[in-house]
Amino acid sequence: MPDLLIELFSEEIPARMQKRASEDLKKFVTNGMVDAGLTYASAAAFSTPRRLTLTVDGLLAASPTAIEERKGPRADAPEKAIEGFLRGAGLTRDQLEERDTPKGSVLFARIEKPGRPAADIIAEVLEQAIRNFPWPKSMRWGAGSLRWVRPLHAILCLLTDEAGAQVVPLDVDGITSSDKTAGHRFMSPDRFSVTSFDDYAAKLKRAHVVLDPQERADTIWHDATNMAFANGLEVVEDKGLLAEIAGLVEWPVVLMGRIGDDFLELPPEVLQTSMKEHQKFLSVRNPKSGRIERFITVANRETVDNGATILAGNEKVLSARLADAKFFWDNDLRIAQSDMGVWLKALENVTFHNKLGTQAELVTRMASLAREIAPLVGADPDEAEEAARLAKADLSSEMVYEFPELQGLMGRYYIKASGRSEAIAAAAQEHYAPLGPSDDVPTAPVSVAVALAEKIDKLTGFWAIDEKPTGSKDPFALRRAALGVIRIILEGDISIHWLQRLRGCVVGRALIVWVNSEDHKVLSLSEILSADFSVAEQRQRYVRMLTGDDPEKSAGELVAKGDDLLSFLHDRLKVYLRDQGIRHDVIDACIAMKGNDDLALLVKRARALSDVLKTDDGENLLQAFKRANNILTQAEAADGVEYSYGPDVKFAQTDEERALFDALDAAEAKIDPAMKSLDFTTAMSAMAALRGPLDAFFTAVQVNAENATVRRNRLNLLSRITRLCTSVADLTRIEG
Amino acid sequence: MSDTIQAPKSFQEIILRLQNYWAGKGCAILQPYDMEVGAGTFHPATTLRSLGTQPWAAAYVQPSRRPTDGRYGENPNRLQHYYQYQVLIKPSPPDLQELYLGSLAAIGVDMALHDIRFVEDDWESPTLGAWGLGWEVWCDGMEVSQFTYFQQVGGHDCHPVSGELTYGLERLAMYILGVDHVMDMPFNDPQTPIALSYGDIFKQTEEEYARWNFDTADTAVLLRHFEEAEAHCREILGAVHDDPKTGKRIIMAHPAYDQCIKASHIFNLLDARGVISVTERQAYIGRVRALAKACADAFVQTRAGGWQPESAA
Numbered sequence A: 001m002p003d004l005l006i007e008l009f010s011e012e013i014p015a016r017m018q019k020r021a022s023e024d025l026k027k028f029v030t031n032g033m034v035d036a037g038l039t040y041a042s043a044a045a046f047s048t049p050r051r052l053t054l055t056v057d058g059l060l061a062a063s064p065t066a067i068e069e070r071k072g073p074r075a076d077a078p079e080k081a082i083e084g085f086l087r088g089a090g091l092t093r094d095q096l097e098e099r100d101t102p103k104g105s106v107l108f109a110r111i112e113k114p115g116r117p118a119a120d121i122i123a124e125v126l127e128q129a130i131r132n133f134p135w136p137k138s139m140r141w142g143a144g145s146l147r148w149v150r151p152l153h154a155i156l157c158l159l160t161d162e163a164g165a166q167v168v169p170l171d172v173d174g175i176t177s178s179d180k181t182a183g184h185r186f187m188s189p190d191r192f193s194v195t196s197f198d199d200y201a202a203k204l205k206r207a208h209v210v211l212d213p214q215e216r217a218d219t220i221w222h223d224a225t226n227m228a229f230a231n232g233l234e235v236v237e238d239k240g241l242l243a244e245i246a247g248l249v250e251w252p253v254v255l256m257g258r259i260g261d262d263f264l265e266l267p268p269e270v271l272q273t274s275m276k277e278h279q280k281f282l283s284v285r286n287p288k289s290g291r292i293e294r295f296i297t298v299a300n301r302e303t304v305d306n307g308a309t310i311l312a313g314n315e316k317v318l319s320a321r322l323a324d325a326k327f328f329w330d331n332d333l334r335i336a337q338s339d340m341g342v343w344l345k346a347l348e349n350v351t352f353h354n355k356l357g358t359q360a361e362l363v364t365r366m367a368s369l370a371r372e373i374a375p376l377v378g379a380d381p382d383e384a385e386e387a388a389r390l391a392k393a394d395l396s397s398e399m400v401y402e403f404p405e406l407q408g409l410m411g412r413y414y415i416k417a418s419g420r421s422e423a424i425a426a427a428a429q430e431h432y433a434p435l436g437p438s439d440d441v442p443t444a445p446v447s448v449a450v451a452l453a454e455k456i457d458k459l460t461g462f463w464a465i466d467e468k469p470t471g472s473k474d475p476f477a478l479r480r481a482a483l484g485v486i487r488i489i490l491e492g493d494i495s496i497h498w499l500q501r502l503r504g505c506v507v508g509r510a511l512i513v514w515v516n517s518e519d520h521k522v523l524s525l526s527e528i529l530s531a532d533f534s535v536a537e538q539r540q541r542y543v544r545m546l547t548g549d550d551p552e553k554s555a556g557e558l559v560a561k562g563d564d565l566l567s568f569l570h571d572r573l574k575v576y577l578r579d580q581g582i583r584h585d586v587i588d589a590c591i592a593m594k595g596n597d598d599l600a601l602l603v604k605r606a607r608a609l610s611d612v613l614k615t616d617d618g619e620n621l622l623q624a625f626k627r628a629n630n631i632l633t634q635a636e637a638a639d640g641v642e643y644s645y646g647p648d649v650k651f652a653q654t655d656e657e658r659a660l661f662d663a664l665d666a667a668e669a670k671i672d673p674a675m676k677s678l679d680f681t682t683a684m685s686a687m688a689a690l691r692g693p694l695d696a697f698f699t700a701v702q703v704n705a706e707n708a709t710v711r712r713n714r715l716n717l718l719s720r721i722t723r724l725c726t727s728v729a730d731l732t733r734i735e736g
Numbered sequence B: 001m002s003d004t005i006q007a008p009k010s011f012q013e014i015i016l017r018l019q020n021y022w023a024g025k026g027c028a029i030l031q032p033y034d035m036e037v038g039a040g041t042f043h044p045a046t047t048l049r050s051l052g053t054q055p056w057a058a059a060y061v062q063p064s065r066r067p068t069d070g071r072y073g074e075n076p077n078r079l080q081h082y083y084q085y086q087v088l089i090k091p092s093p094p095d096l097q098e099l100y101l102g103s104l105a106a107i108g109v110d111m112a113l114h115d116i117r118f119v120e121d122d123w124e125s126p127t128l129g130a131w132g133l134g135w136e137v138w139c140d141g142m143e144v145s146q147f148t149y150f151q152q153v154g155g156h157d158c159h160p161v162s163g164e165l166t167y168g169l170e171r172l173a174m175y176i177l178g179v180d181h182v183m184d185m186p187f188n189d190p191q192t193p194i195a196l197s198y199g200d201i202f203k204q205t206e207e208e209y210a211r212w213n214f215d216t217a218d219t220a221v222l223l224r225h226f227e228e229a230e231a232h233c234r235e236i237l238g239a240v241h242d243d244p245k246t247g248k249r250i251i252m253a254h255p256a257y258d259q260c261i262k263a264s265h266i267f268n269l270l271d272a273r274g275v276i277s278v279t280e281r282q283a284y285i286g287r288v289r290a291l292a293k294a295c296a297d298a299f300v301q302t303r304a305g306g307w308q309p310e311s312a313a
Helices: A015-035 A079-089 A118-131 A197-206 A213-230 A239-246 A268-279 A308-338 A341-349 A359-377 A381-390 A398-402 A409-417 A422-430 A445-464 A478-491 A499-517 A525-530 A536-546 A551-579 A584-591 A599-614 A616-639 A655-676 A680-688 A691-700 A708-726 B011-024 B096-106 B169-177 B198-216 B219-238 B253-272 B278-299
Strands: A003-010 A042-048 A051-057 A066-074 A097-101 A104-113 A152-161 A164-167 A175-178 A180-182 A191-193 A253-258 A282-285 A292-299 A351-353 B056-065 B081-090 B116-120 B123-125 B130-139 B142-153 B163-168
Touching: A003 A015, A003 A118, A003 A180, A003 A197, A015 A042, A015 A051, A015 A118, A015 A239, A015 B116, A042 A213, A066 A079, A079 A104, A118 A152, A152 A180, A213 A239, A213 A253, A213 A282, A213 A292, A239 A282, A253 A308, A268 A282, A268 A292, A268 A308, A292 A308, A308 A398, A308 A409, A308 B142, A341 A359, A351 A359, A359 A381, A359 A445, A359 A499, A359 A525, A381 A422, A381 A445, A398 A409, A409 A422, A422 A445, A445 A478, A445 A499, A445 A551, A478 A551, A478 A599, A499 A525, A499 A536, A499 A551, A536 A551, A551 A584, A551 A599, A584 A599, A599 A616, A599 A680, A616 A680, A616 A691, A616 A708, A655 A680, A655 A691, A655 A708, B011 B056, B011 B081, B011 B096, B011 B169, B081 B169, B081 B198, B096 B116, B096 B142, B096 B163, B142 B169, B163 B169, B198 B253, B219 B253, B219 B278, B253 B278
Parallel strands: A152 A175
Antiparallel strands: A003 A051, A003 A152, A042 A051, A066 A104, A097 A104, A152 A164, A180 A191, A253 A292, A282 A292, B056 B081, B081 B163, B116 B130, B123 B130, B130 B142, B142 B163
């Protein structure tokens, strides 16, 4: 069984693309071979900055002979039809087989397709792989038209079996295959021949190339941590950076360097970001102080001076970089300690969105909302408002201009330096959260108020200008903002009725956009923000001032946008809860209830319902409820009346009927107070307890009795049951 | 290791060695373009000559101006006027990386002691409507050159592809000469009777231009010049192809491109004066790009741009 070795040798492949590219090479080539009938035992792919390598073991020497059976015309078909079939199959008449079928005697051809040697298939598949390789970005070079990530120089393609190694002949736009490769660009540049994968990997290592990226990363990590440990320090873990560094070198040599004393007082995040982004250095920390004190750089070669020149150069470059960072930090601190007003003023020149205004206006809206939300989340309104006002100040700082990824964090440092409270400082960093599904949500009250204000402003603002996410398009990350709102509310158990607020905010933002749009400077931002749009008259008064249209209708349209936003939040909530194992119909049953705009409450109800439906009693009660509801609605449809009149126990005829009356009284006595105190679990379990009496009732009693009074009383009884149940959740929406 | 190359003594020696090296590799050694440009790429020897099918190999020093980078000569690394060394070869030769590394060795970088790396950097010039793939070249963690395979220039696909090398001369020379502040760098041989440092030559101008760029340049005049350059560029390109005097086909791609360069530099000055808002910025860049594209369209209609009489319909 032959083994296959492929190496595509090129100029330096971007580090971030290497892993994916080696996997794609493996997928392309192995899929292509298997499609052509060439199966194999195992395959592995590797990459270095200059090569993609694939090794495939236990390949078939040739694809197996395939037999294709083709159905032809009937045996008595015209001569022409049969001739055509023979031509297509490449056979003669006597090679055909006649078979009796329900349609009469039909001709069949058995066509033998001989297997093809592995080398032929590989050459074909590899050429296709090279020509159609899915690079994220590819290029042409010289006068040719072949595309690769950077110029492709050589193809090594070798089949090895007991008899020896054989080059698979291949020519892609003048690049011909061989059994040769080259070593390290500087340390072992000569080309050499190989005979198998093992020979290749061993010779590469002698030629200063470590083929396996994982081995390079492990070596770097091992050497780096050892070096740090020997100095009583530790390396700050950064898997992404480590993988990137491993993609920049073929022969990793780890060096540890010093950071100038002048820079040690910079915040550790600044040091780390500057070193990572600009120099691809790993940070080395003093575990006692938490300070970053050294760095690790990884060279791509050994030198006679053991890296002294390389390290000195790197230290020099870093000093220049950090001198910039320190310059920014010192300047920023001076502003933070004197007056951050300059930064806030500068936000007036930064556009947030061309319709929704500048960052400064955004901050004003956020501050007003944060103040409003503060008491509902246990925050001090003054503190929340100030925190919101300062939350974006750092966007004007020099440090954040240089390192945008430090936004929020720098705000926290600078606000603290200005002498404000830790809560206000923390909000600058935490109000952006959560950014991803696994990101922590803020819990400190002031941060929660500002985080909610930022997201609600964003959602209501974009809703007001009809920039909603559609399909896969969500350029303003509104789904993420909605999920953020949901997670903050649920994880903080924050009970707020959102509907009026959303309506008010959307109306307010629509007015702001309108005022900003042309010359409608009749209202100031603060006037609009201080109006209470949750009151209908207020809304209409403003809308009347600003539009010539029917104010009631215009106001109604704006209000409808708020309602639409609430259903968007409900939709996102469904997605979020589905991932937590709560079915969409269970949530629908709860969304159908009054008070559905309090998302925390809604979810409590949904969880309680989901739990109770998982119990035996709950599941059976649901069936009994559906039966009761069906009988009732059919009867109501047939009789043209609604059976909502209270049933009377005195018309009850059987023990089961009387028992159900008792059970209902007992359940009601529990459910009503439980619902008042929003104790859904108690209400649901009281409801589930009806299951026994209800089942017994249906077993023993015919609802549609002949006696009209008895029948009416029983239907009214069913109505009382369904009403009681649907006061807990709309069970008619539950499937199954 | 191999034959050791003597360390250069001055900034100008590094430039001279690069000139000699690339001359030896067959490049035409051109002189700087006689207009203010933001980078060596703007020289028509790169922008226009990377278009069309004609082979090309040129190298030159190009003084470059970045008004916003002015620091009154006080910052050790930042200048509003600096030098780039530019090499453009079309089609890009297969051994361009080796040729480049040879040039580093020629100016005194000992390959056995330093760590040279090719780190991904995709180049894009929104004002030229151009992009390419390549690397920034690192020497011991410091970016010393930009290495690009042009894919598109002025909106035209490059066929064949040019290989472009850009050396930031001051930074590279400071590293080789072991100087920490650019103004301290020896410009000519420090042993000569009249030894001049970079600062002797440029400290004065850096101060003057920084003040002018940031505070004094007349923005009303500049805004008008921008409009005029843009209009004139269009006018030149709109002229009939056949010269009415001689009947000879002369498309004035280069004079038009001069106006495009002018507009681009004026935009940079206006930017340094802080009179261009964030939203306007994109619009200005778009206007310069439109000119660059129009000039590229014109150039490929010229003989130098690969046009041939029989190919005209």
